[in-house]
Amino acid sequence: MTPRAAFLRGAGHSLPFIIIMVPFSMLFGVVAAEAGLPLAETLAFSVMVVAGASQFTALQLMQDGASVFMVLAASLAVNLRLAMYSAALVPYLGAAPLWQRVLIAYCNVDQTYTLAQVEYARRDHPLPARVAYFIGSATPLFLTWFVFTWVGAAVGAQIPDAFALDFAVPIAFLAMVAPALRTAAHKAAAVTSVAVALAFAWLPSGLGVIVAGLAAMAVGAQVELWLERHGKWR
């Protein structure tokens, strides 16, 4: 397959994800506008970070009055999973030139990673086609993310309070987490996270979430180990 064909194939495969990407990116724009974040800053978030969950986390903690350090620590913690994707892509893309790996890293998000894993396992593409597929799958998604962040930010401040937008972020986060609760280890991690975050809600903004995240990761890992030892993992 030529790189050009692979690029188009990747772009085509990414289209179903756009259905969820449109409301999600608009929501970020709307919530940012409601929080009083100027348009340039809102767009810079979506273009520079390109990671919805961490963008919402940062916005929420900024509104809660968390310190800059806490905002960064908690939001970056949400993105740690991307290191795992980065490692998993090395066997397929690690031999690409540096500038291509920089571009791939920028485009490394949940959706592109998921698509690439499936595609590379199913088809034996040459390296240039693998790179093109990855960038191709990112292109429609990223354009949607940028454009609809802008749309959301433009309409945001005009939405009346009756729409209860204050609760849009909790709903978005819960909707993101619920389908990921596939195993007992994931469920144990989520329950731990809730319990520890509530118990430590008195800590300065952002710190409780970090403590909860660390505790929950440890619990998830331990439950996984336990299940593995008892032959119940995978």
Place this chain on the structure above:
Amino acid sequence: MALSTGWIWVIILGLGVGTFLIRFSFLGLIGNRELPPWLLRHLRYTPVAVLPGLVAPLVLWPDATGGTPDTARLLAAAATVLAGYFARSMLWGMLAGIAVLYAGLYLIG
């Protein structure tokens, strides 16, 4: 927003650069080396470990009601989790949550 424009840009740039470095880590700097299994085992749980802890206080003590638990919002949160879990879909989770939230706010007030 209590933060000054300068600090907001520090957060945007810090989060942008930090997130890029996380994404680039193994592809870029460390090369063709395997992640140790114990680390992989922890990283696997980052989204489900961080996000529930972030939302739990927002669900129980919403700002919009001055921190008092609110039936409509609690029901909406439960509906989101149940629909998202059983339909295995973020979209259905969000739709269920929004529907229950508006129905609850309309009926309960």
